[in-house]
Amino acid sequence: ERAAHPDSVAVIGLGRFGGSLALELEAQGTEVLGIDNNEDIVQSYNGRLAHVVRADSTKEEVLRQLSVHEFDRAVVGIGSDLEASILTTSRLLTFKHPQIWAKAISEPHAEILEQLGVQHVIRPEHDMGRRVAHLVRGSILDYVEFEDDFVMVRTQPPADARDRPLGVLGLRDKYGITIVAVKRPGGTWQHTTAQTVLYDDDQIIVQGTKNLAERFSSRP
Numbered sequence: 598e599r600a601a602h603p604d605s606v607a608v609i610g611l612g613r614f615g616g617s618l619a620l621e622l623e624a625q626g627t628e629v630l631g632i633d634n635n636e637d638i639v640q641s642y643n644g645r646l647a648h649v650v651r652a653d654s655t656k657e658e659v660l661r662q663l664s665v666h667e668f669d670r671a672v673v674g675i676g677s678d679l680e681a682s683i684l685t686t687s688r689l690l691t692f693k694h695p696q697i698w699a700k701a702i703s704e705p706h707a708e709i710l711e712q713l714g715v716q717h718v719i720r721p722e723h724d725m726g727r728r729v730a731h732l733v734r735g736s737i738l739d740y741v742e743f744e745d746d747f748v749m750v751r752t753q754p755p756a757d758a759r760d761r762p763l764g765v766l767g768l769r770d771k772y773g774i775t776i777v778a779v780k781r782p783g784g785t786w787q788h789t790t791a792q793t794v795l796y797d798d799d800q801i802i803v804q805g806t807k808n809l810a811e812r813f814s815s816r817p
């Protein structure tokens with residue numbers, strides 16, 4: 598059964614996280630209802646979000662009045678007020694819709710949200726910190742981690758991946774990774790083929806499990 602408003606998202610808590618999430622969703626064409634109990638915040642989104650209201654999301658009747666239960670998805674962006682985050686989330690969980698995404702600002706916070714039954718617990722600072730660690734180490738230029746331990750890494754080709762066609766090098770057998778794309782200096786991203794030859798100053802995208810892709814990308 599579909600929600601009454603498909604492709605609609607209620608964003609509760611328009612702080613730095615919820616605010617930019619709401620703006621980005623709306624820019625992509627999703628119907629967004631922004632909710633925050635702080636008048637100044639609500640004012641600042643007036644004219645930038647089509648629907649933004651001042652309301653206390655910890656109250657179930659308030660959420661019902663705003664028809665949050667008819668939305669496809671809801672994002673709880675409240676972080677620092679733990680009580681408000683937990684109360685809001687548990688109210689939402691009593692509705693059949695929506696799918697819930699909730700932000701956690703600490704490990705215990707994340708555990709509680711998971712115990713409540715939230716389908717998607719997001720930990721922006723934790724995740725960003727881990728991501729940036731790879732960039733700071735230097736060998737990795739960009740890093741995306743998916744669930745099930747799978748990553749995509751932007752890096753430069755290590756010596757054993759250079760100067761001979763990928764089809765000949767057998768990197769997947771040797772290192773358990775796949776090089777899916779290459780960008781030459783000044784060029785654009787291209788899919789690799791068995792004939793592709795990589796050079797020193799190329800950038801590549803490596804796919805694989807976290808361990809194998811990181812190990813491969815850290816090779817000189």
Ligand code: ADP
Nearest residue numbers: 610612613614633634635653654675676677681
């Ligand atoms: P960020 O770090 O992303 O800025 P915060 O946790 O600081 O996140 O911001 C949370 C936002 O949620 C704030 O704008 C705050 O006004 C709002 N908020 C907090 N409690 C409630 C509540 N009970 N109902 C609605 N909005 C709330």
